[in-house]
Amino acid sequence: MKRERIEELSELINKRGKMTLEQLEEYFPKVSQMTLRRDLFQLEEEGKIIRIRGGALSVKDVQKTSGEPYVKKTALHTDEKIAIAQKAAMLVDEGTSIFIDGGSTALYFAKELPDMKCNVFTNGIAVAQELAQKKNVTVNLLGGLLIKDNLSTASPLAAQYFADTNFELAIISASAFTPESGFSCGAQVEADLLRFVRKKAKFVYMMLDSSKIGKIMPYTFARPEDINVLITDEAFPQSLKDQFKEKDIVVM
Numbered sequence: 001m002k003r004e005r006i007e008e009l010s011e012l013i014n015k016r017g018k019m020t021l022e023q024l025e026e027y028f029p030k031v032s033q034m035t036l037r038r039d040l041f042q043l044e045e046e047g048k049i050i051r052i053r054g055g056a057l058s059v060k061d062v063q064k065t066s067g068e069p070y071v072k073k074t075a076l077h078t079d080e081k082i083a084i085a086q087k088a089a090m091l092v093d094e095g096t097s098i099f100i101d102g103g104s105t106a107l108y109f110a111k112e113l114p115d116m117k118c119n120v121f122t123n124g125i126a127v128a129q130e131l132a133q134k135k136n137v138t139v140n141l142l143g144g145l146l147i148k149d150n151l152s153t154a155s156p157l158a159a160q161y162f163a164d165t166n167f168e169l170a171i172i173s174a175s176a177f178t179p180e181s182g183f184s185c186g187a188q189v190e191a192d193l194l195r196f197v198r199k200k201a202k203f204v205y206m207m208l209d210s211s212k213i214g215k216i217m218p219y220t221f222a223r224p225e226d227i228n229v230l231i232t233d234e235a236f237p238q239s240l241k242d243q244f245k246e247k248d249i250v251v252m
Helices: 002-016 021-027 033-045 059-075 078-089 104-112 125-132 188-200 238-246
Strands: 018-020 049-052 055-058 097-100 118-122 137-141 145-147 152-154 169-173 176-178 182-185 203-207 219-222 229-231
Touching (some): 002 033, 018 021, 078 203, 097 104, 104 125, 104 169, 125 137, 152 188
Parallel strands (some): 169 203
Antiparallel strands (some): 018 055, 145 152, 182 219
């Protein structure tokens, strides 16, 4: 009986792509929320779903567009990424023009962004697909070299693409950060793009979960003084928060 329920649960999430606990409770009215949570833990251990705050994502659904490396990144530190994404989504007003990168935290941001009129530029393929499901969001996808690790694109021609376009916010998720090396990523062409984007934007919001602290990637694209807002999780060290605040950077 338990295995049948778990298989049914897995099939349901695969069909829908994403489901909340409240939705699952509606489908299984005789099953307690605690039992459903245990079932989700088991399905995650079997590699069939990715648990997120308040629900679950289908691994198959994510793999359709992202492939295994991106799925693995998406599945790491999910609670922290979702908390950060929710904070970031609250900062976007209707009618705003924004740039969103292609990182895994950016994908959660795309999921949390309300379906409202706004103009989005992104180099993230999975991000663009998620936003395409929102009726009122206009999506502009950049072309260029495909960076398979985070399923994003980047091109030396990005400066030409952005020459006559405007966006108020750049919402970026860094792969690594140290106070000495700043915010860094793994590809030169991606660093060039992000460097151009943060100079173009009026305001730069950096999404950074605490697991990225102390890591260094080959290419630095920004330093603390280049951003306006740092959006992070509860485990982010207070001493580092204070360093950002000393530079008049808002820390959330």
